[in-house]
Amino acid sequence: MDYSIKNQRLLIDGQPLSFFSGSFQYWRIEPQLWGPILESVKGMGFGIIETYMPWSVHEVSPCEFDFGSTDARLDLKRFLDTCHDAGVKVLARPGPHINAEMTYFGYPERIFADEDLLARCADGSAVVLPAPPRMFPLPCYHHPRFQAQVRTYFEALAQALGGPGAIYPNGPIIAIQADNECSKFMRTNPFDWDYSEHAIALYRAWLHEKYGDLEQLNKVHRSSHSSWQMVDPPRRVQASVAADVPRLLDWTQFGEHYINESVRSVATMLRDLFGDDVPVFHNYPVTLPVPPLDLIGAEEFLDFQGIDSYPQKTAYHTVRAGVKYTSAMSRLPVMVEFSSGSIYYALPLTLDDQMFTTWAILMHGIKGVNFYMIVERERWYGSPVKRDGAIRQKHYDFFKDLLSDIRAWGLEGMSCERPVLLLANREYERLAGAATLLSPNSRIIPQFAGALEMPADILISDESHGLSEPVASRYARLFAFWYWALTSAGAHFAVGDTSATADLLSDYSMVIVPTFEFMDRAVQQTLLDYASAGGTLVVGPRAPEMDERMEPCNVLGSLMHAPEETRSKAEVFGVEVEEVVLFGGQEDSPSFTYRHRHGSGWLVHVGLVPFAMCSALDAEPFAPMVDTLLRTGGIEPFFVPSDCNVDVAVWRGVGRTVLFVANPTDEAVHTGISHTGGLQFEDLKTGQSFEAADPFEIGLEPYTIKVLGTKR
Amino acid sequence: MIRKDITIIDLGADNWSRLMRLPKELAPPRDGDEKAMPRALLVIYRGLRVLRAIDIAERRTVEVEWLGVSRLEELSSRMGYPLVIALEETSLARVFEHAQRDLDFRDDMGYQWAGFLRGAAREWRRTIFTYPGGPSRIPVVPFGVVESVIRSLIPNNSLLLFAVTERGHVWTSAVLGYRDGDFWLLTSLDTLGMEEGDLGGGALEVAAESLSSKFGGKVRAVVVERSELERIGRSRFPLADLYWALNSGDMRRLNVPKRWKVLMFASALAATLKKRVE
Numbered sequence: 001m002d003y004s005i006k007n008q009r010l011l012i013d014g015q016p017l018s019f020f021s022g023s024f025q026y027w028r029i030e031p032q033l034w035g036p037i038l039e040s041v042k043g044m045g046f047g048i049i050e051t052y053m054p055w056s057v058h059e060v061s062p063c064e065f066d067f068g069s070t071d072a073r074l075d076l077k078r079f080l081d082t083c084h085d086a087g088v089k090v091l092a093r094p095g096p097h098i099n100a101e102m103t104y105f106g107y108p109e110r111i112f113a114d115e116d117l118l119a120r121c122a123d124g125s126a127v128v129l130p131a132p133p134r135m136f137p138l139p140c141y142h143h144p145r146f147q148a149q150v151r152t153y154f155e156a157l158a159q160a161l162g163g164p165g166a167i168y169p170n171g172p173i174i175a176i177q178a179d180n181e182c183s184k185f186m187r188t189n190p191f192d193w194d195y196s197e198h199a200i201a202l203y204r205a206w207l208h209e210k211y212g213d214l215e216q217l218n219k220v221h222r223s224s225h226s227s228w229q230m231v232d233p234p235r236r237v238q239a240s241v242a243a244d245v246p247r248l249l250d251w252t253q254f255g256e257h258y259i260n261e262s263v264r265s266v267a268t269m270l271r272d273l274f275g276d277d278v279p280v281f282h283n284y285p286v287t288l289p290v291p292p293l294d295l296i297g298a299e300e301f302l303d304f305q306g307i308d309s310y311p312q313k314t315a316y317h318t319v320r321a322g323v324k325y326t327s328a329m330s331r332l333p334v335m336v337e338f339s340s341g342s343i344y345y346a347l348p349l350t351l352d353d354q355m356f357t358t359w360a361i362l363m364h365g366i367k368g369v370n371f372y373m374i375v376e377r378e379r380w381y382g383s384p385v386k387r388d389g390a391i392r393q394k395h396y397d398f399f400k401d402l403l404s405d406i407r408a409w410g411l412e413g414m415s416c417e418r419p420v421l422l423l424a425n426r427e428y429e430r431l432a433g434a435a436t437l438l439s440p441n442s443r444i445i446p447q448f449a450g451a452l453e454m455p456a457d458i459l460i461s462d463e464s465h466g467l468s469e470p471v472a473s474r475y476a477r478l479f480a481f482w483y484w485a486l487t488s489a490g491a492h493f494a495v496g497d498t499s500a501t502a503d504l505l506s507d508y509s510m511v512i513v514p515t516f517e518f519m520d521r522a523v524q525q526t527l528l529d530y531a532s533a534g535g536t537l538v539v540g541p542r543a544p545e546m547d548e549r550m551e552p553c554n555v556l557g558s559l560m561h562a563p564e565e566t567r568s569k570a571e572v573f574g575v576e577v578e579e580v581v582l583f584g585g586q587e588d589s590p591s592f593t594y595r596h597r598h599g600s601g602w603l604v605h606v607g608l609v610p611f612a613m614c615s616a617l618d619a620e621p622f623a624p625m626v627d628t629l630l631r632t633g634g635i636e637p638f639f640v641p642s643d644c645n646v647d648v649a650v651w652r653g654v655g656r657t658v659l660f661v662a663n664p665t666d667e668a669v670h671t672g673i674s675h676t677g678g679l680q681f682e683d684l685k686t687g688q689s690f691e692a693a694d695p696f697e698i699g700l701e702p703y704t705i706k707v708l709g710t711k712r
Numbered sequence: 713m714i715r716k717d718i719t720i721i722d723l724g725a726d727n728w729s730r731l732m733r734l735p736k737e738l739a740p741p742r743d744g745d746e747k748a749m750p751r752a753l754l755v756i757y758r759g760l761r762v763l764r765a766i767d768i769a770e771r772r773t774v775e776v777e778w779l780g781v782s783r784l785e786e787l788s789s790r791m792g793y794p795l796v797i798a799l800e801e802t803s804l805a806r807v808f809e810h811a812q813r814d815l816d817f818r819d820d821m822g823y824q825w826a827g828f829l830r831g832a833a834r835e836w837r838r839t840i841f842t843y844p845g846g847p848s849r850i851p852v853v854p855f856g857v858v859e860s861v862i863r864s865l866i867p868n869n870s871l872l873l874f875a876v877t878e879r880g881h882v883w884t885s886a887v888l889g890y891r892d893g894d895f896w897l898l899t900s901l902d903t904l905g906m907e908e909g910d911l912g913g914g915a916l917e918v919a920a921e922s923l924s925s926k927f928g929g930k931v932r933a934v935v936v937e938r939s940e941l942e943r944i945g946r947s948r949f950p951l952a953d954l955y956w957a958l959n960s961g962d963m964r965r966l967n968v969p970k971r972w973k974v975l976m977f978a979s980a981l982a983a984t985l986k987k988r989v990e
Contacts, residue, residue: 103716104817112817121805125812133718135824136817192805236802344720344898348729382725390905392725437756437764438804454771461763612773 001169003279005304005332007415008367010279012174018412019334019367020403021048021091022374025100026079027057029377031072033389034079037375038086040385044396045403048174049083050091050336050370052098054106055153062110063152067160077160084172091370092166093177094157096150096266101343101379104136105129112137117146119194122235127193129185132345138185141262142198147269154269164275176278177336178267181285181308182259188292188442190252190434191236199258204228206257207250220549221247237434239465242518242550245431248465249548252430255292264301279303283336286444287311287322288495291429293444295329296499304332306368310339312349313356313703316664318447320364320647321483321495327365328421328494328504335361340371340395341382349382351394352703358402359705363649363660365416365494371399409684409709414653419635420493421508422482423500427520427548428475435461435472455612456480471516474578474609478514478541481610484619486512489626490640490674492650498523505530510633512538515556519544524555532599536633540593540606541581559598560605564590572608573621581607593625595632604632616644636676642695643671658684659708663700670699681708713822713859715894724902730884731900734876738945753793757781758801767793784843800839807831823855859893866890867969871923873933875901876941880912883938889927897927911935920966933966944980951980 002013009016022041026034041049058074060066068075083090098106111117118126119140126137139146161171168174187193208228211217217231218224222243225231233251238244267280281304284293295305307326311319327333338361342349361369376383384395406412433443437459446459457473464470486493496504498513498520505511511530524544531537543560547553564584572580572592582590583605592607606629613619623644630637639648645665651658657679663669672695680692684707690696700706752768755776765776779786784796810831815824832840833850866872868891875885882901889897901909904922911919920931940953940962947953954976957963 109817121809121812123809125809126815128808128812128815130824130828133714133821134716134817134819135815135821137812137815341725342728344723344728348732350729379720381723381728387721395725437801438799439802440805440808455773458766458771458773459764463763 001167001277003174003277003303005279008327008330008332009412010175010304010332010368012168016412017089017174018047018407019332019369020046020406021050021368021370022046022340022399023337023370023372024049024051024375025373025377026051026076027054027073029073029375029387031075031078034082035086037385037389038083038088040389040391040396041374042086042088044374044384044399045407046374046399047087048089048091048370049374050093050372051079052100052106052180053092053094053157054098054100054102055094055096055150056102056104056106056108058157059108059153062108063149065153065156065160067156076157077162080161080166080172088172089168089174090172091175091177092173093180094154094270095180096153097180097182099180103134105131107136107139111139111146111149114145117143118196119199120196121193122191122195124195127185127187129187138193140194140196140198141179141182141265142202142258143196144198147265150266151269154273158273163273164277167274167278173274173278175303176270176274176280178263178270178280178282178302181283182263183285183293183444184255184259186285186442186445187440188255188433188444189436189439190248190255190292191234192440192442194258195233195235200233202258202261203233203251203254204231206254207231210250221250223247237461237463237465241466242468242546244466245518246549248434249427249430252291252434255433256294256297259292260294260298260301263298267301281305281332281334281336283308286447287319288325288444288447289322289329290424290443290497291426291433294499295326296497296501299331304334305330306332306334306336308337308372309335309357309361310337310342310346310349311353311357312347313353313664314666315453316357316360316662316703317453317487319357319360320664322447323361323364323366324418324493324495325424325497327367327416328418328496329500332368333366334368334370335366336370337372338369340374340384340399341376341380344379344381351398354395355398356703356705359660359707360662360664362406362411363647363662363705367412374399405684405707409658409707410653410656411651411658414651414656414658416492416494417650417652418492418494419509419633420486420491420630421500421505421511422479422486422493422495423511423513424479424495424497425475425514425519425523426498427518427523428471428514428516429497431465432460432472432476435463435465437461453614455614457612468517471518475514475516477578477610477612478608481608481613481619481622482512482514484613484616485622485626487647488616488619488644489623489630490637490644490648491626491630492638492648500526502526502529505535506533508535509635510536510538510630514541515539515544516542517544518546518548518550519553519556521547521553521555524553528555528559528598531601531603534600536602536604537598538604538606538629538633541579541609543605559596559603561594563607573625575610575621577608577610579609581609583607593629602633604629620644637674638676640674641671642673643669645669646671646700648673657710660705661698661700661708662705663702666702668699668701670697672697680711682711683707684709713820713862713894715896716818718894718896718898719889720898722899722903724885724900724907727882727884727900727902727907730876731886734884738942750795751793752795752797753787753791755787755796755798756801757798763801781841784841784845788843796843798841803835803839806835806839810834820855822858826852826855863893865971865975867930867932868892869929871897871920871927871929871931873901873920873923873931873935873966875911875933875935876938877911877935878938880910882906882909882911887923889929891929899927916964916966930967932968932972933964934968934972935964935966937962950983951977952984954980 375385456476460473543557563581565582570580595604647662649660681690754766756764762778811827872888885901944953
């Protein structure tokens with residue numbers, strides 16, 4: 001069987017798979033109900049189910065496993081056969097971490113009893129995850145004995161399932177997930193953990209690989225180690241001059257390696273046991289996978305990656321940003337877990353939340369979704385199929401209509417048109433991670449509280465760490481500024497980060513990236529090459545003068561003007577900004593922006609340091625500036641809503657254009673949408689026609705999305 | 713107190729959503745200025761340096777002239793925040809470290825959480841400061857005392873059913889199983905297919921019998937009309953309304969121990985006195 005990924009779709013033997021799946025946890029359901037429930041799931045239009053395969057449930061005593069010999073609910077082979085017979089494909093998620101709202105998240109208790117296997121905080125205490133109904137210490141995935149224990153479970157699992165024989169078409173499994181939500185359990189503050197023996201050994205090996213010899217490391221870290229064994233990670237933020245920063249950034253960047261190596265070790269075991277042919281994937285527990293999560297790095301050893309999200313409808317922008325990121329950066333952008341129902345202790349998600357947020361993720365580029373949970377079970381409520389097989393009709397009908405509409409409208413074969421790419425700068429993200437206040441709070445935890453609707457710098461220190469300004473907090477504000485300014489201007493944009501390859505950048509007409517006094521040398525070169533090749537590169541407010549090792553580097557800086565004047569707390573378009581940098585040049589009066597040709601593209605420098613912005617309305621005065629910027633890059637704004645709170649996404653397919661128009665507010669809106677193409681649209685759900693006027697008018701109820709298609 | 717493998721099943725969809733929103737629904741309506749959260753300032757500091765000051769209600773950063781933790785009162789009056797919380801930058805990490813050092817994964821969840829409370833108590837007035845200052849020490853009630861109180865209040869092998877009805881039909885419900893000192897079950901009337909079922913006539917007794925035969929134990933139920941619950945919650949005289957509800961049949965009881973009645977009256981009395989003081 002040949003698996004491949006093309007145009008962000010999974011192909012099996014060249015045929016695109018409709019990647020819509022639902023979670024069904026066999027060990028929590030009576031076996032006699034498996035078949036009837038699968039039929040109900042198929043009745044909604046799902047051709048795939050997803051299931052965890054919990055280590056702690058199958059391990060009945062240390063290294064002894066039950067796959068149905070004593071408890072029929074654990075007969076995984078029978079469950080997979082039932083799926084196969086029903087024509088249902090399976091996404092397998094064997095862990096070792098699974099969460100699944102289980103006590104101890106699927107790890108056997110004996111793992112925690114072995115103190116040697118545990119990850120450690122900076123003070124040496126075991127790292128605890130405060131999760132109900134029991135908190136537990138976290139294992140270190142780099143401990144050889146932990147890896148051996150995991151392998152023992154996987155070997156038993158593979159033997160029970162017949163190894164590669166369980167893979168489609170011999171069995172129902174079409175993809176396997178390596179571990180789950182590997183993110184240091186969201187405690188990603190670099191000075192929180194892991195300081196265990198094996199983690200530090202991995203850190204030293206990583207530094208060795210990166211720097212080659214100790215002399216080079218000592219030079220960059222300003223240290224005097226006589227052997228690699230002497231190298232110790234920093235335990236708190238300590239930087240009084242710029243030259244101290246590389247050591248901080250290295251430890252922070254090591255967090256990315258730590259996570260990726262954890263997933264890689266699990267993925268390697270699974271490939272050994274189930275064969276190289278089956279796609280192996282992973283998922284992240286946040287919507288915007290900032291460092292230490294590293295999608296591009298992980299795609300070296302994974303086939304695809306997705307994100308998980310359980311949003312209320314009010315968290316629209318947090319989810320939107322994450323989906324914009326994943327759909328730009330992932331080979332196959334999927335929601336590996338997207339809410340269908342709720343966990344027992346979380347705020348309930350209503351069917352209204354479900355309807356709005358599901359269309360929202362599809363609107364912004366998600367190409368496949370696994371709805372977690374499509375079949376209700378212990379510690380979960382509100383799914384369309386109940387634990388006893390009964391149907392929850394309103395929910396059931398929603399999913400049935402959803403899948404039917406997606407297929408009827410041909411959305412799976414279309415792609416989202418976005419000429420602009422906003423890049424998160426990974427170095428500054430790392431610095432922001434290190435500067436995050438109140439550890440174990442981390443850069444990614446606030447995402448659960450709707451981070452984008454809060455000031456981006458609210459829990460980032462304003463310290464400069466030896467640099468000439470507080471780069472971490474200013475960067476966070478600037479990134480949020482660009483997000484909201486592009487949104488308020490109705491620009492169609494994706495989000496990525498500076499790990500993006502040249503190939504990926506070349507898909508966009510304009511790339512916007514915040515720049516401060518230091519920046520990775522290779523990234524600067526990649527961006528410059530992008531502009532040379534015809535792209536429009538928007539940078540600023542500062543011209544980078546140093547590389548990631550704080551050594552002089554003027555790859556970009558040599559092409560950028562020195563400021564003529566810098567004004568603090570100045571007004572721009574009637575909005576007070578923290579700083580505006582003025583450049584002399586072509587115009588009569590100094591301006592905070594200028595552009596010049598580079599190769600066959602443009603380099604645009606914008607000298608703004610904004611205060612915190614938290615909504616499209618905050619950034620609305622900058623919409624005309626963005627509009628001019630887009631035109632500078634040869635981008636004619638299209639389908640722009642007159643109400644800056646309204647969001648439009650444009651999808652193109654063969655002979656068809658589809659518009660998604662969203663109202664993510666709690667008030668009804670009536671907006672015009674600019675339109676120059678002479679196309680006539682109809683509401684795909686109701687058939688209501690819209691005049692081919694410019695602009696055409698549309699009304700939307702609170703938290704609703706309309707899908708309009710060109711009239712055939 | 714909470715069994716490690718507590719069974720949580722059949723919570724319903726609308727049922728559980730309504731239950732989780734119930735506290736908000738019962739909160740007395742506020743208008744005008746009352747609606748705003750009280751102004752509070754969070755200062756994250758290192759020595760004599762402020763790393764971040766946050767207006768908690770407005771979720772925005774503010775600039776403060778920091779005078780150190782010994783002069784929070786002055787900061788409060790200058791900035792106009794009736795509540796100031798000052799956290800040393802490592803305070804949260806220290807609380808976690810205290811808790812983590814003591815924590816055993818086999819311990820009860822309540823005891824585990826108490827570890828964090830003990831950690832906070834240890835950092836109180838070392839790295840955690842407030843204005844108004846609060847007590848000199850945070851009293852941490854021993855977990856054993858909490859367990860004993862619960863044991864004395866809940867008869868062993870009970871199924872505690874709480875339901876809110878609307879014109880006799882279930883609007884929301886929760887069932888808690890308690891056995892041998894542990895809560896072992898959390899479910900709702902959805903487990904009997906009664907997510908919005910009629911509890912009128914003898915249906916409550918039938919439901920209780922079904923629950924009992926399904927899970928074991930004696931059902932002890934309190935069923936109240938939604939309008940009545942709101943009335944009690946928002947009443948100026950909760951005691952009188954509770955008394956009325958119990959006697960009018962708007963609040964139905966099944967196998968309710970006397971100690972619960974005493975507790976209900978005591979809490980209604982306390983609420984009444986509190987409202988009279990206000």
